[in-house]
Amino acid sequence: MRSTFMLAVLFSGIALLYAIGVSSRSIWFDEAITLQSLAGAAFRGLEPGAVQIAELRPYVEGTTTVSGLLRHYIETDIHPPFYFLLAHAATLVFGNDLMVVRGVSLVLVLVSAGLYMNMLRRTGSPAPLLMMLVYGLSFTAISTAQDARGYALLLPLAIGAWHLLAVMPDLSGRRRLGGEALLGGLCAGLMLTHYFAVLLVLALFGWHLLDGLRRRRAIALIAPLACTLFFLPWLPVLFDHLGARPGQMQGFAGLVEWLRRVAHLMAGQVFSASHFAVSSQVQTIGRIAVLGLAALGALAALRRPSMGAGRDRLALIAVVVPALGLAGFLAMSVLLDRWFDALRYFVMFAPFMAYLAGRGALELGRALFADRAWRLAPALLLVAAEAAMANYGWEANRNRGGSYLNSIAAQVAARPAGETLVLIDMGSGRGTPLEAAYALPPDTGAYLLDSDPKGWGAAAADIAPRLDGVSQVLLLYTIERGSMESDKAQLYKEIVEMLEADGFDRTAAAPADQGRRYYARWSRGG
Incomplete structure (x- = not known):
């Protein structure tokens, strides 16, 4: 009972931290486009000249229909519609308002933290509460929870798929069949939330199929087939959207620069400064520390790889799946001669990166301290550093425009x-x-x-x-x-x-x- 109460208090505190940014930050460019896609009035081209703001208000007010929303994302937007359908459902109840749509993201990220905690506990991972805090207070979790965009939905879907991969070999009969169908649905949901999630999905299925082949279980084919069937109706739209936004992509600058940038972006999922008053040197040192901890966590997972226990599989998946996903990003960058230089494109890897960094901090504590009470110190320092970098409603900050x-x-x-x-x-x-x-x-x-x-x-x-x-x-x-x-x-x-x-x-x-x-x-x- 006491642990349940403490957990409720902790999650309430995390929700409050998320809510500070939700209620204080200005609307920013893409959030305005989210509101417009959910609005009752279809957007038309604006002519230059004098207007009153009241004349523009219909474009961000009112609530559209499901058919109108889907038509919008088929004809005029390059994003899949899953998140926006969830946001639309919220606007039907609470109205089309920035706080409502940001609230959807806040709830999704809180759900992802709960799923993360449940996954760690069920697989017997060490210090699950502390590991959850590393994820729940990461830059990705905090900033995504405050943002009226679809990246928040990637997090619970990715964590759910990760958990299923870790426990799937322990399932049998109808439970295994249901797990396969659910994994296929979660992966389809990822692809219907953001097209770049296909790289995570391919990595998840790569692990799943290799594990099924090793165990000689053809049932592992069900999840990819289910995913394909779920996503199939949207496939023609995907082909129509291919090649969009070329102006926002940079050319591929070579493997060394790609590795440097990928290290910067992956570490940034865990540790990023939200305030311009924080020097770039602090951010650089913080990200180097996160990379070091993640490398230590990966080494711990690979030191004695075992597929027997769910905890071991969870750790191995945290290493292998992001590596495969980043290899997909590299291949896409080379083939298209583009580099996707944005933190938000790598949000789907944040849960894995937070796990590796947290695991590395625990390993460092074991190596440095004989006293068990002190072994948590590096992980606690990591959590404190993340919290210190969080957005507390500052007027000027790095997180998409401040106030x-x-x-x-x-x-x-x-x-x-x-x-x-x-x-x-x-x-x-x-x-x-x-x-x-x-x-x-x-x-x-x-x-x-x-x-x-x-x-x-x-x-x-x-x-x-x-x-x-x-x-x-x-x-x-x-x-x-x-x-x-x-x-x-x-x-x-x-x-x-x-x-x-x-x-x-x-x-x-x-x-x-x-x-x-x-x-x-x-x-x-x-």
Whole structure:
């Protein structure tokens, strides 16, 4: 009874940590697109020119239908729809709101932590509670739980498949048949959540089929066949989506650079700084430490490999499956001459990486300390380091924009009505105007800039006579223009010159410095 109470308290604390970011961070580009896909009004191309934010609100409000949602993800979006169907179900009950959709992610990640704990206990893994904390407080778990995107669904599906692989040889009869069907369903769910999950699925099935061949059990073929049947209706859409987003992919820079980046991204799943005040050196040292612990955990799993106990299989799978999945990423990078340089593309490997790092920390404790009470010290230090890097609602942070749109909304509200004009660069997508549509007061005046910079000279001339009575101008950048670490205002020369000629002065982006990455602010008259 006491352990159940303590576990409930611990999970409540983790949920509270997740909720801090859910309730405090600004909406960001992709989250706005999530809301739009769930909204009642289908998105149409926006014409440049003057608008009221209220005119954009229908694109992020209201609830669509299931058929409308599926049509959207078949015709206009390159993501599979599984997560969005779950989010849609939540909007039917609670309404289409950012907090609702982020809440779906929070619940999914909490479920994944519960599944993780259950998996560790059932397989007899050492220090299951501490190992769960390594996962539950990892950067991936915290940041994904705060994010209205589909990556949160990858985590419980991956953990469920991992657990099944570890216990499958111990099942027989109907339980084995049901386990095979469930494994196929979980893997199909992974592929219907994100296309890159196919690399994890192939690795899972690679292990499963080799194990079945070794044991001479043809029943291991059922899971891949079930997965294929579950995913088959979406297969034509997958082929239609192949080759999308080439502009977001970098060319393959060679094996050495690939290995360096993959080590950085895999360690980053466990340890990443969310605040710009944390130096890059701290992040580098933290990730090197995580890599070292994961290597130690992998060596421990491989030292005396045994397929007899579920605990041993769990550890071996944690080594082999990510290795196979990364080999798939390498093959895809070489064949397509692209490199997928983003933390979120490797989210599905986070549970395995957290397990190896936690296992390595336990092994290090055993090697360093004779006293059993001190053997947990390295793992506890790892958990504390993860918690210290977490997002606690800071204004400026590394986690997709911090609170900059909340800051903009506060600045709009601090001025009398009609005294703020928001200039919005639409870029090549729809995220920036949709962010503003959700975050800013509906009576805010706005001007949508042409996607082509060649039209900004004409826009400056059109904006100038609209500045009568305006005391504050805010320029919202789009993510695809210029370096995210640069002062993007330099790209808008004609508009900046027009504002300066009209008596506007560039000011700091109160209430906190955003590194001048996301927006710029001009004011006049105090």
